[in-house]
Amino acid sequence: MHEEIIHTNNTSKEKQNYTMLELGSTPAYGWPAFKQVVKRSLSRELFVGLWLTIKEMGKTLFLGGKHTTQYPFEKLPISPRYRAIHNMLRLLESGHYRCIGCGLCEKICISNCIAMETRYDENQRKEVSEYTINFGRCIYCGYCAEVCPELAIVHGGRYETASEQRASFSLFDDMLTPIDVLKQQQEFAGFGSVSPNADAAIKKTPLAY
Amino acid sequence: MDIRENRAQKINVTIDGKVCEATTDDTILRIARKNGVYIPTMCYLSKVEPIASCRMCVVEVEGVEGAILSCQARATDGAVITTKSSNLHKQRQNIMKLYNVNHPLECGVCDKSGECDLQNKTLEFGVNTQSFTAKDMSRPVENWGFVSYDPALCIMCEKCVRVANEITGNEALQISTGGYKSSIVNVKKDFNDASLGESAAVCPVGALVSTDFKYTSNSWELDKIPATCAHCSSGCSLYYEVKNDKIYRVTNDFEFRSLCGAGRFGFDFANENTSKDNEAFHKAITAFREADTITFSSHITNEEALILQKLKEKYNYRLVCDEAYGYQQFLKAFGSVSGESLYGANLESLSNSKGIIVLGGRINDDNPMVKYHITMASKRNRARVAYMHPIEDSNISNIVTQFIKYEVGSEEGVAALLANALLQDKELPQGLRDFLNDLDIGNISAESNIGEEELAALVQSLDKKEGFTLVIGSDLYNHPRAVQIAKLIGAIQKYSSFDVLLVPPFTNALGVALICTLDEKVGNYTVGYNAVGDFELSCLGEGDLDMPALNQQEGTFTTIDKRVVPTNVASSYNGYVLNDIANALDLKSIYTIDYTSKLPVKAGFKAMAFDELPFGFDIAGVEHRGYLLVSKPIKAIEIFEEIEEIPAYDGAIIYRCNLNGQFGMLSNRTKALKQDEIYLKGSVQFAIVSKISDGDEVEYIVDGIKYKRIFKLDSSLKGTIALHQNYDMGLSSTLVSSYRFSHLTLEQ
Numbered sequence: 001m002h003e004e005i006i007h008t009n010n011t012s013k014e015k016q017n018y019t020m021l022e023l024g025s026t027p028a029y030g031w032p033a034f035k036q037v038v039k040r041s042l043s044r045e046l047f048v049g050l051w052l053t054i055k056e057m058g059k060t061l062f063l064g065g066k067h068t069t070q071y072p073f074e075k076l077p078i079s080p081r082y083r084a085i086h087n088m089l090r091l092l093e094s095g096h097y098r099c100i101g102c103g104l105c106e107k108i109c110i111s112n113c114i115a116m117e118t119r120y121d122e123n124q125r126k127e128v129s130e131y132t133i134n135f136g137r138c139i140y141c142g143y144c145a146e147v148c149p150e151l152a153i154v155h156g157g158r159y160e161t162a163s164e165q166r167a168s169f170s171l172f173d174d175m176l177t178p179i180d181v182l183k184q185q186q187e188f189a190g191f192g193s194v195s196p197n198a199d200a201a202i203k204k205t206p207l208a209y
Numbered sequence: 210m211d212i213r214e215n216r217a218q219k220i221n222v223t224i225d226g227k228v229c230e231a232t233t234d235d236t237i238l239r240i241a242r243k244n245g246v247y248i249p250t251m252c253y254l255s256k257v258e259p260i261a262s263c264r265m266c267v268v269e270v271e272g273v274e275g276a277i278l279s280c281q282a283r284a285t286d287g288a289v290i291t292t293k294s295s296n297l298h299k300q301r302q303n304i305m306k307l308y309n310v311n312h313p314l315e316c317g318v319c320d321k322s323g324e325c326d327l328q329n330k331t332l333e334f335g336v337n338t339q340s341f342t343a344k345d346m347s348r349p350v351e352n353w354g355f356v357s358y359d360p361a362l363c364i365m366c367e368k369c370v371r372v373a374n375e376i377t378g379n380e381a382l383q384i385s386t387g388g389y390k391s392s393i394v395n396v397k398k399d400f401n402d403a404s405l406g407e408s409a410a411v412c413p414v415g416a417l418v419s420t421d422f423k424y425t426s427n428s429w430e431l432d433k434i435p436a437t438c439a440h441c442s443s444g445c446s447l448y449y450e451v452k453n454d455k456i457y458r459v460t461n462d463f464e465f466r467s468l469c470g471a472g473r474f475g476f477d478f479a480n481e482n483t484s485k486d487n488e489a490f491h492k493a494i495t496a497f498r499e500a501d502t503i504t505f506s507s508h509i510t511n512e513e514a515l516i517l518q519k520l521k522e523k524y525n526y527r528l529v530c531d532e533a534y535g536y537q538q539f540l541k542a543f544g545s546v547s548g549e550s551l552y553g554a555n556l557e558s559l560s561n562s563k564g565i566i567v568l569g570g571r572i573n574d575d576n577p578m579v580k581y582h583i584t585m586a587s588k589r590n591r592a593r594v595a596y597m598h599p600i601e602d603s604n605i606s607n608i609v610t611q612f613i614k615y616e617v618g619s620e621e622g623v624a625a626l627l628a629n630a631l632l633q634d635k636e637l638p639q640g641l642r643d644f645l646n647d648l649d650i651g652n653i654s655a656e657s658n659i660g661e662e663e664l665a666a667l668v669q670s671l672d673k674k675e676g677f678t679l680v681i682g683s684d685l686y687n688h689p690r691a692v693q694i695a696k697l698i699g700a701i702q703k704y705s706s707f708d709v710l711l712v713p714p715f716t717n718a719l720g721v722a723l724i725c726t727l728d729e730k731v732g733n734y735t736v737g738y739n740a741v742g743d744f745e746l747s748c749l750g751e752g753d754l755d756m757p758a759l760n761q762q763e764g765t766f767t768t769i770d771k772r773v774v775p776t777n778v779a780s781s782y783n784g785y786v787l788n789d790i791a792n793a794l795d796l797k798s799i800y801t802i803d804y805t806s807k808l809p810v811k812a813g814f815k816a817m818a819f820d821e822l823p824f825g826f827d828i829a830g831v832e833h834r835g836y837l838l839v840s841k842p843i844k845a846i847e848i849f850e851e852i853e854e855i856p857a858y859d860g861a862i863i864y865r866c867n868l869n870g871q872f873g874m875l876s877n878r879t880k881a882l883k884q885d886e887i888y889l890k891g892s893v894q895f896a897i898v899s900k901i902s903d904g905d906e907v908e909y910i911v912d913g914i915k916y917k918r919i920f921k922l923d924s925s926l927k928g929t930i931a932l933h934q935n936y937d938m939g940l941s942s943t944l945v946s947s948y949r950f951s952h953l954t955l956e957q
Contacts, residue, residue, distance in 0.1 A: 100317050100318045101318060101424065102317035102318055102322075102427070103426075103427045103430065104317070106430075107427070107429070107430065117425070118424045118425060118426075119424055119425060120357075120420065120423040120424045120425075124350045124352070124357070126318045126424040127424070149317050150317075203337070203338055205338070205339040205342075206339065206340065206341070206342040
């Protein structure tokens with residue numbers, strides 16, 4: 001079988017619009033190069049740089065201009081969309097946990113790390129009796145927070161996962177907002193949160209009373 | 210045969226341009242479904258009569274004004290039917306909107322979510338706005354025991370009420386009407402497990418949900434294991450729903466079949482935490498080498514029964530199975546006259562009957578499925594139901610049209626009288642005719658206490674009807690005169706228009722009767738397989754070697770419908786099984802189910818491998834599960850003996866009868882059905898005759914086992930017969946070789 005081979009020319013014929021910098025000439029041999037080094041080292045510019053450093057050092061030491069974060073005592077704020085160890089939120093009004101035990105997070109979890117058990121409690125409500133996340137398996141994909149209809153499970157900013165025991169973070173009560181700091185609970189703005197135009201998207205239904 | 214079928218004529222109708230063949234007795238909806246045309250419904254349930262409360266199934270028929278309810282309307286020849294149009298769609302959409310008025314948006318915590326008809330149809334009809342409204346009201350959740358009822362979720366389709374009336378028949382549920390305030394009320398507080406279970410199964414929304422299952426799992430997380438119920442001989446099809454090796458609930462093809470309370474709620478009888486105990490296994494092998502008898506319970510698969518039979522053939526064991534021996538002998542004697550190895554009727558023919566006689570069994574307690582099918586016949590065909598038994602049963606008074614009481618022990622005479630009455634004007638061979646003519650009717654009537662006029666009334670009530678079933682219960686199988694009774698029943702099967710249903714007394718008793726050659730008496734050293742023995746293999750976890758329970762095995766059962774049906778493993782099992790023992794005793798087979806294809810063809814089985822057995826229903830509701838046994842012709846020998854003198858059963862008598870859907874060792878292991886206190890129940894007369902009173906502790910011996918029971922007066926009972934239950938006795942509950950009635954001898 002005969003095959004025709006076609007060569008295509010990819011080089012563009014258009015002229016490129018480069019701007020050339022005027023850097024002078026680079027010394028080509030020993031003596032001019034030595035002169036350039038001496039000139040640059042002993043010019044005033046060196047002391048301008050040193051002065052800036054001394055000035056900043058003074059500011060940092062005496063005027064409180066320190067920029068170092070004292071990790072782990074201090075942590076930088078991170079984006080609400082950052083996906084770290086999960087938080088379980090509470091209802092601000094009643095303090096009851098928001099989770100309704102629907103099991104969607106367990107189902108959607110692609111690394112199969114969420115396990116929950118629910119039961120019928122005395123008040124004929126659904127109660128979450130067991131809830132664990134295996135952080136050894138979790139890949140922090142955020143699907144659980146996205147699927148949660150109540151925004152009960154969300155990603156927090158706690159990115160340090162060093163602990164003596166793997167179970168340290170993974171129980172429901174550990175992830176739940178402590179009841180005494182309920183007022184500091186932040187509304188989640190990351191994956192799965194209510195979109196800014198949510199109000200506009202609501203359809204009206206009739207109310208006779 | 211169904212009369213309606215006889216009258217039905219063949220017609221052609223056109224549904225959505227598709228020409229469908231049908232008969233005049235079929236409704237449009239049924240014709241459409243059979244031909245694969247989809248008509249949406251909310252309240253339609255195939256197994257009951259059309260309810261016609263939802264109006265979703267409306268169709269348009271050419272030349273007929275207005276919409277027609279396809280679930281009720283029968284088709285006429287040449288009808289042109291349209292099931293889809295923009296007008297119909299709008300109507301259906303409006304119905305869905307009405308259903309959604311104030312329906313709580315709690316799908317996230319609703320157990321029905323994922324298998325909810327309301328969810329499906331709301332999405333199907335694109336209901337995304339609501340134009341109707343009603344003032345909402347407080348409707349608290351009610352806990353009815355086995356199920357919880359949430360009126361806020363209820364859409365008043367009435368399916369639950371219908372199944373409780375038409376199928377389980379105890380009329381436990383009623384509608385409290387009141388427009389928007391309508392709700393379902395539970396009027397029967399006791400023994401309602403079957404009705405409640407059925408109603409929860411058919412509930413299209415989350416209004417009725419099993420209390421035990423409620424909020425424990427979402428439906429989509431559960432794996433469905435197709436299996437067969439292990440509790441009684443009906444062998445109902447069900448699905449064990451499993452997650453993480455735990456059975457969460459039992460469901461079934463509720464559109465076409467039902468389950469009793471034990472089948473639905475009594476599923477957790479698996480033998481758990483077992484391991485391969487080598488020491489016990491070697492002891493078992495030694496015991497088998499030493500033994501001359503294997504006793505076993507008929508709670509066994511066909512394959513295991515075959516293994517035992519093969520062991521018998523190889524090592525000459527005696528095979529003793531109390532639960533099936535009487536039945537086997539009865540079936541044999543029955544066949545020797547009827548000329549067929551199997552009886553004629555099945556559950557479906559029973560529910561289509563117009564006349565039913567129940568003889569020798571407390572059918573409501575013995576076999577719920579038989580009772581449900583009698584209920585269906587009674588409610589749909591207005592069938593005549595004659596109930597012949599020494600004890601009246603108030604639980605079935607709503608379906609029994611004639612109660613005929615006879616004396617305990619007089620069953621032979623009763624069978625003879627019945628044969629005489631039913632075969633009066635039939636053509637009979639001379640021998641049988643002479644036998645019937647020679648009967649001393651007056652004497653038998655007097656002894657059995659059945660008036661001639663009672664039987665005459667029975668025969669008269671069946672006049673001009675067709676489709677009769679005679680249901681035989683387990684009182685007769687272990688009767689001292691069982692063989693003669695069986696022959697008389699065989700004659701009724703052969704010469705009258707009655708089809709006989711010999712209700713197998715226990716799970717797979719029919720299978721064992723067909724597969725094994727049973728012996729009556731035990732030898733010196735017995736190995737018991739789920740039965741009492743010197744060395745016990747037990748699925749109850751208390752024997753010398755653990756065995757898997759029936760929901761931990763794969764294999765087949767033989768059901769009352771003469772069907773061989775598969776069952777699968779729902780709960781894992783890590784110990785040894787019977788096949789391991791058989792292999793150690795030189796029967797070579799890798800899996801127990803290798804025996805499925807080797808089941809005896811001579812007895813009516815087919816050489817089908819386990820994996821070829823189908824499971825399920827087609828769209829028209831025809832069951833495709835396993836295969837039907839083939840009845841084999843037997844050479845008929847009609848020799849009847851003289852009726853024996855009827856023994857007198859005076860004084861206090863007890864009747865072995867497990868009440869309220871308890872079936873034996875398995876059901877009492879389950880969380881839902883376990884009873885803490887088991888009573889001897891009797892009437893005031895019984896208390897007087899036996900000189901005991903309510904609350905007394907009594908001790909007595911039946912079948913060699915000593916029972917200690919508290920006596921309880923039961924106002925629904927009459928006469929001097931008390932009901933004795935043995936289901937809590939573990940392996941000893943399989944010792945049932947004697948006649949079900951016995952004298953009460955109190956131990957001091």
